[in-house]
Amino acid sequence: MNNEWLQWAESIRLEDYEYQLPDASIARYPLSPRDSSRLLVYRQGNLAHHHFYNLPEYLPADALLVFNDTRVIPARAYFQKLTGATIEVLLLHPEEPTRIINESMLVRHECVWECMIGNKKRWKWGETLTTTLTIAGQEVLLKASYADYEQNRVRLQWNADLTFLEVVQALGEIPLPPYLKRDTEESDKQTYQTVYARQEGAVAAPTAGLHFTEKVFEQLDAKGIRRSFLTLHVGAGTFQPIKAGTVVEHHMHAEQVVYTRELIEQLLQRTSTIVAVGTTSLRSLESLYWYGVKLLRRETTDFWIEKLYPYPFAPADLPSAQEALGAILDYMDEKKLTQLVGETEIFIFPGYNFQLCRGLITNYHQPGSTLILLVAAFVGDDWKKIYREAFDKGYRFLSYGDSSLLWREGH
Known part of the structure; x- marks a missing residue:
């Protein structure tokens, strides 16, 4: 890595990306309807206030929403x-x-997952935990044991010919972000999902999408604005605070992402x-670009983007x-692939050069978080103004809060 750049990156002070977030500003519950949330539009230093149902008016007709x-x-x-004792998994x-x-959602009878384990000191190596579930009128015995104690890998086994998705739907609860400081409620099963959610596997919602409704989609269609989809299964690492001595030392959890050929086209x-x-x-989009760079440089065909690679x-x-x-499509043609599955731990902070994204729809994030750094990279010091x-x-503020539409300089 370029030593001059690394010295500059290590000089980034986390305290410059902190702000006071009063408890009263945190949205504990979403608004109804979803698109009634407020929308701040930022472009070339100017700010305007609207509601999310106005979003199509502030997008160019040739925009592609991803x-x-x-x-x-x-x-x-x-x-x-x-x-x-209660053990949380x-x-x-x-x-x-x-x-x-x-x-993994379609696996039957047995699987192993990496987990976060609450009250781990009360669950020893060699112990098997059990619970009985009722699924479609059938009693199912579920067993949990350690596959790897140090790595928090848990083996789950069930005595029925059911998919893991069917089991977990009966077993678990939606994990709300810790900063909401409340228990999950029945309504969260719907409100903490986007209306277009399809691919099971996240432990946190992509919350910028929570504001979209069928009415907004109809307005986007009427204006000719295209939309496409990718899948990044959001992990718990998205809530991990930066505790490292320098920003670049922060550990970014890798997340799995899936792209279709149609999206890339x-x-x-x-x-x-x-x-x-x-x-x-x-x-995910920026990671896709860097995968193309790796292919062009003939570094690897494995889709893995390290946090500081760019x-x-x-x-x-x-x-x-x-x-x-184009290099990615050529590779997919050669391998006869209709989709790409990769992993990324890309870390976007001030100094990053954006390659694909011109606009960003996003909520308001925790102070001193990786997401504040990403917003600061996107709009510069104006993030403070916003x-x-x-x-x-x-x-x-935060997951159930209001929204913003941000444009990079020059757009």
Whole structure:
């Protein structure tokens, strides 16, 4: 890595990306209807206030909106020991028999997942936890044991010919973000999902998409605005605070992402006006570009984007978006692929050069978080102006809060 750049990156001070977030500004529940939330539009330093149902008016007709269609699973489960102790198991990522999340949902009888384990000191190696579930009128015995104690890998076994998705739907609850500081309620099963969620496997919702309704989609269609979908299964790492001594030392959890050939073809047609719906879509799109770079440089055909991979490159040394996407389509043609499955831990913070995304729809994020750094990379120091204005106008913050439409400089 370029030493000069690394010295600059290590000088980024986290305190410059902190702000005071009063508890009263955190939205504990969503508004109804979804599209009645407020929308702050930022373009070339100017701010305007609207409602989300006005969104189509502030998008050019040639825009391509890219959505993350992941669906949150009831990933938090509780097991009761005979001693009375409660063990909490939060599913993070499948390990066996497959690491591909969409496939793992269809596994039958047994699987292994990496988990976060609450009250772990009360669950020892060699102990098996059990619970009985009723699924479609059938009693099912579910067993949980350690496959790897140190790595928090849990083996789950059930005595019925059911998919893991059927089991987990009966077992768990939707894991709300910890900053909401409340228990999950029945209504969250619907409100903490986007209306277009399709691919099961996330433990957190892509919350920028929570504001969309069928009415908004109809208005987008009437204006000729295209939309496409990718899948990034959001992990619990999205809530992990930055605790490292420097920003670049922060550990980014890898997340699995799936792209279709249709998406990549649409991106090639609209490279000047791609709008990411949410930070997960933005990170996925930018990661796709860097995969194209890897293919062009003949570094690897494995889709794995390390957190700092983009930073050493000088802009003049990089291919265009069309060249990078074209290389990916050529590779897919050669391998007869209709979709790509990869993993990314890309870390976007000030100093990042955006390659695909011109606009971003996003909520208001926690102070000192990786997502604030991403917003600051996207709009520069004006992120402070945007957040100050949102506070002054009484916007609602975090997952169930209000929205913004941000345009990069020059757009």
